[in-house]
Amino acid sequence: MSPMNQELLDQAAEWTRAADRIAVLTGAGVSAESGVPTFRASDGLWEGHRIEEVATPFGFAENPELVWNFYKLRRANLRKVRPNPGHHALAKLESEWDGRFTLITQNVDGLHRAAGNANLLELHGNIRRTRCPNCGDLRDQGLTELPALPECQLCGSMIRPDIVWFGEMLDPEVWTSAEEAADQCDLFFVVGTSAVVYPAAGLISLAKSNSQRAKVIEVNMTETEASRQADIGLYGPSGEVLPALCERLGLTLNLVNPD
Numbered sequence: 340m341s342p343m344n345q346e347l348l349d350q351a352a353e354w355t356r357a358a359d360r361i362a363v364l365t366g367a368g369v370s371a372e373s374g375v376p377t378f379r380a381s382d383g384l385w386e387g388h389r390i391e392e393v394a395t396p397f398g399f400a401e402n403p404e405l406v407w408n409f410y411k412l413r414r415a416n417l418r419k420v421r422p423n424p425g426h427h428a429l430a431k432l433e434s435e436w437d438g439r440f441t442l443i444t445q446n447v448d449g450l451h452r453a454a455g456n457a458n459l460l461e462l463h464g465n466i467r468r469t470r471c472p473n474c475g476d477l478r479d480q481g482l483t484e485l486p487a488l489p490e491c492q493l494c495g496s497m498i499r500p501d502i503v504w505f506g507e508m509l510d511p512e513v514w515t516s517a518e519e520a521a522d523q524c525d526l527f528f529v530v531g532t533s534a535v536v537y538p539a540a541g542l543i544s545l546a547k548s549n550s551q552r553a554k555v556i557e558v559n560m561t562e563t564e565a566s567r568q569a570d571i572g573l574y575g576p577s578g579e580v581l582p583a584l585c586e587r588l589g590l591t592l593n594l595v596n597p598d
């Protein structure tokens with residue numbers, strides 16, 4: 340990190356130490372250093388696909404095989420990845436702020452849970468789970484290899500990844516809990532997200548305008564749509580910035596990953 344950031348990091352550590360309730364919103368950037376590609380490449384494509392093709396209910400209705408192939412490739416990639424120090428730092432903060440820390444993620448990769456975060460709200464679902472549109476059966480499939488067009492074990496219908504696609508509603512319970520966390524915190528971190536996808540990005544202004552006027556700290560490689568709402572911007576890889584913050588708080592990270 341540049342020397343200029345050191346002062347900001349000290350300030351961020353001071354606010355964190357003083358925080359009563361912390362909420363964190365993460366996005367794909369927090370998993371980048373684990374080897375999970377982020378979404379918005381400069382060409383606007385996701386690994387060569389248009390968003391409408393692979394991340395909307397219409398895309399799935401049109402070509403379920405293509406959509407399943409896309410998610411199966413992502414599932415296969417996840418077999419090789421492990422949480423990085425950024426994930427571990429967030430797990431450490433949860434254990435220190437026990438019961439007063441909520442991690443809200445847009446990621447579907449399951450790496451926050453693998454790092455040990457338990458008070459976790461997965462706004463966009465989880466790529467390990469499948470859902471049956473016919474009977475509603477939800478199933479944790481782990482990262483096992485699935486058939487070309489996986490079927491429901493209960494009713495035989497074609498199942499889908501349990502991911503919230505564009506044009507779909509978030510799980511109302513998960514969303515309500517996320518709103519509560521943003522509404523009740525006095526410190527809000529925005530980590531590794533371009534903050535362009537709603538309603539998730541709306542949690543930032545919710546936190547900022549809550550009764551405590553929560554402070555907002557952004558951690559990202561670059562400025563984003565969230566930057567103008569941030570009281571502090573820490574620009575660098577989250578796998579370095581978050582551990583540096585923990586270090587200033589005197590917290591030692593457990594970097595061991597279970598296999």
Ligand code: OAD
Binds near residue numbers: 367372504533575578
């Ligand atoms: P994006 O791909 O839009 O943004 C990734 C962000 O991470 C960018 O702002 C990068 O600058 C930042 N970044 C990259 N590497 C980083 C690093 N090492 N440390 C810190 N920051 C880093 O991903 P999201 O904002 O998560 O939804 O996208 C939000 C949603 O859009 C996703 O959940 C997904 C997508 O469509 C669904 O699949 C429904």
Ligand code: ZN
Binds near residue numbers: 471472473476491
């Ligand atoms: Zn079914």
